[in-house]
Amino acid sequence: MARKFLCLAFLLLLVLLFTGCATIDLSTPALPEEDSLAAARTGTGTLSGTVRDAAGKRLKNATVVVEGTSLSATTSSLGKYRITKVPAGKVTVTAFLEGYTPQRKTVTVRKNTTTTVNFTLSQESPGSTSLSQPAPSPQATVPVDLLVTYGWGKNNVVRWKNGTVYVYDATGGNGTVDVASLLNSWNDVIGGVTTFRLSSNPQSPVKIYYDVQKVTAFGPGTWGVAFVWWSNYEIVKAEVAILPCGTYYGGMNLCPKIELYLHELGHVVGFGGHTNDGGVMDPVPRSTTITATVREMLSALYSLPVGYALTKAPGVPKDGMAVIPMRWEKEKE
Ligand SMILES: [Zn+2]
Structure with a gap:
């Protein structure tokens, strides 16, 4: 897969919003067939499903990864994903999308079987x-x-x-x-x-x-992943793995x-x-x-006051990602 970087944004409710930009800085080496041995022993199956938001709307471009493997997929415009050749057995699958809290599920994959794993991601809500x-x-x-x-x-x-x-x-x-x-x-x-x-x-x-x-x-x-948490539009914590x-x-x-x-x-x-x-x-x-x-x-x-966010949206949505109306205009030439 040619993806070099993955940007994720996750917001955590009370305390922190987790916004990660997974910085994936590699020059696309051949995919290691690390699963082939396990596959020979236990076989592989398929994971598929739909990623939606809390209101049931299908979310496209969400990333679904099988943790601990190099297997991942991005959801289609219908919010659907499909990951094949998943080693049979218990796996943890996580769905990410910028602006949403990631959701992690542990499921059992059976040989030659498609297992449905759906996700419902909540929007950040500062x-x-x-x-x-x-x-x-x-x-x-x-x-x-x-x-x-x-x-x-x-x-x-x-x-x-x-x-x-x-x-x-x-x-x-x-x-x-x-x-x-x-x-x-x-x-x-x-x-x-x-x-x-x-x-x-x-x-x-x-x-x-x-x-x-x-x-x-x-x-x-992937070379590294940066995670940034913010609360009330102020970054409070970050990690680089x-x-x-x-x-x-x-x-x-x-x-x-x-x-x-x-x-x-x-x-x-x-x-x-x-x-x-x-x-x-x-x-x-x-x-x-x-x-x-x-x-x-x-x-x-850093010339903006701490605690402000800009958005293209004309107002502040009642729910979901809190945004403050844009208060700056681009200077005309
Ligand atoms: Zn990056």
Whole structure:
């Protein structure tokens, strides 16, 4: 499968919204046939089903993964998915879609049988308190399009609070990557209201760690996954899971390097989307360049008051994803 990156956004009700951008930065090695042995012993079956929202509407482009394998599928316009060659036995299947809380189910797959697994995903629903803040005055110079395009879930613009945000790196930069200096690269872009610093405290709000399971759950081509939680439009926590050097996929040693760290940290600091301009926030970064698009978006983001989201929608929906009406207009030339 050619998917290199997977962006996920999940929002958690009470406390946190889980927005992950699974950054899947691999050069599509051949699919390891890791299931063939197990399959020979126990056979395989098929999983299929429909992903809907709480109102019963079919959700397209949701990702369904069989955890611990490289098997995944994306739902059709009818919300349907189908995954074949699933090893018989108990498997955990998870459905993700940006803006929804992921749902995980454990089912038993039987040989040569299609097992139906349907999902119902709830939309994120931040507390109404987030809407009670006074609106900031219009800021004509904030590039709304950029914020919308590269915000989480394409229209949620969230950022960290002002001040220092500590980052704990359990990977030690894989031995070669200078994470502190990468953080400073982002600090320069952000411009000072929020500063990210390396910390030795494992309880820091940002954590980088090795997790083969978490990463490979997103299929081949995955190098790392960034998860960002926000609450009332303020990012409160983030995690980056990456593969340790020595992880092999199709005979390739996936040793995460500087591009991966820099890219994932870009998501952590608030760049929710991907560019396609040859820079580090490309879906598959081949350079460490932080391009003008990224710079402009992040500096605009951190010039907004904490706690605001922009949306293309003209109003605030009664339920679902809380959005604040757009209050910035793009400046006319
Ligand atoms: Zn990414």
